[in-house]
Amino acid sequence: MDVNALDAVDVHVHVEQDGHGCTSLDQELLDASAKYFHPDQDRTPTVETIAEHYRARRTAAVVFTVEAPAGTGHPPLSSEEIADRAAEHPDVLIPFGSVDPHGGKAAVARARRLVTEHGVRGFKFHPSMQEFEPNDVRFYPLYEAIAELGVPALFHTGQTGIGAGLPGGRGIKLRYSNPMYLDDVAADFPTLTVVLAHPSVPWQDEAISIATHKANVYIDLSGWSPKYFPPQLVRAANTMLRRKVLFGSDFPVITPDRWRADFDTLEIKDEVRPLILKDNAVRMLGLGASA
Template sequence: MDIVDAWMQHPTERMLAQDWLTSLRRWVGTEEVSTALPLERTIAAMDAGGVSTGLISAWYAPEGPLVSNDEVADFVAQYPDRLVGVASVDLREPMNAVRELRRAVGERGLRALRVVPWVWGLPPNDRRYYPLYAECVELGIPFCTQVGHTGPLRTSETGRPIPYLDDVALEFPELTIVAGHIGYPWTAEMIALATKYPNVHIDTSAYTVRRYPPELVTYLRTNGRHKVLFGTNYPMITAEKALSDLTTLDLDPETTNLFLSANARRVFGL
């Protein structure tokens, strides 16, 4: 079975050291992580979960690049048949952010942009994102973001789909948007946006199948068959764990294929 994981990261030592990633440090099995995870461990986790292709993202924060675009590109270069790179940028300097995105895509081969709103305390309709949306359209790449409540101890308000992501989809109809983490507890709002806008999609990262909200499962089985992408938020959750109850979704073979790989391959141009 072909599986594409739409939301992963291969963490660096800098990322592992962040206070707001204590849950990730617990997953690693130590309170203080002094070295980065070997890339082979990420590939092994993909193998264990049957993931053929993983989209791994850079992470930029006010503290600086926790996983830089060049590091992501270097990871991809080691496993070009397994990994696809996703860029990130520093929102504080919009023009430099645009230039960095252009470089990451044009020179390093990254295939999308991800910005996590709670990291910056800025919802996606903030003016600092808008030059990036225009550049994503010009480059023909998706914009990936987080919706729903925030796991780390940061504000969840930036993850509300309506009005924040609604404004973006309305003002940038050519922009392909992939909203990760389902949107709970505003799942119905996120489904409404994915239904309303042709280019808005949902990924299931940060949730195991057992924890999918019932309204998302209904949407996935019906008119959302082409709108929902599988994701894990690895290394927080492995694909093996996330998909352990896949049969309980009662999906037909075509919908299963769309959910696990075909939708992501179409959206990201894989």
């Protein structure tokens, strides 16, 4: 990947459909998500569609699915397939894997294979969908393996649009996505890079504190239009966290065009903008020096 040819790196992009027409969520959850986000393009893009979309914008995309059969009962998409198909577009796509933490030793072994055999560059977790408390020591062997592999772990934090508006939120519990669980993980695994995905409402101050305190913790800004960012997050991004925050859209529910248009109106210092849009992600992902 020629990072100098890129204008930005989007660290939060969902693959919602595989090459066989299978989707990452069942229809009820897809419909509820669409009602919550009001996406302005196809809700279930394939790897190839994503590559075309981002190549046209001179932007790299970290792509992944969420494997949560224990939490949702829905068959997951294959991280192996996503990684192998992303490898056909190395100029713009950076594959992350997903494993169900409840898989125990099998999940640990699969995480290793995803990196060593399929070129995965990190892992995505969604504690609310996967129904787990991230600081439960039962999952520590998985973090230990990811740390040894030298790749980051990106965790959903805060509110989720998945299940939003449905009775009981379809059983999805928000408390699993409290970022304070990840303070334990970051402390116990200091060589593991942890990314707190999204403005972590209603725990935004907690996320800022963790990212300020722990050198190995970043925050991605996906899932929200920048015009709705909590003011304390904007202040932190402009100052003490200027090298710890990352551009993420949450595509396809929010497009990079929509996110960047709203980001252009945000009161971010001129010298901080390129850090957020590209340079911080290049460093975090180990992509090499950018111009």
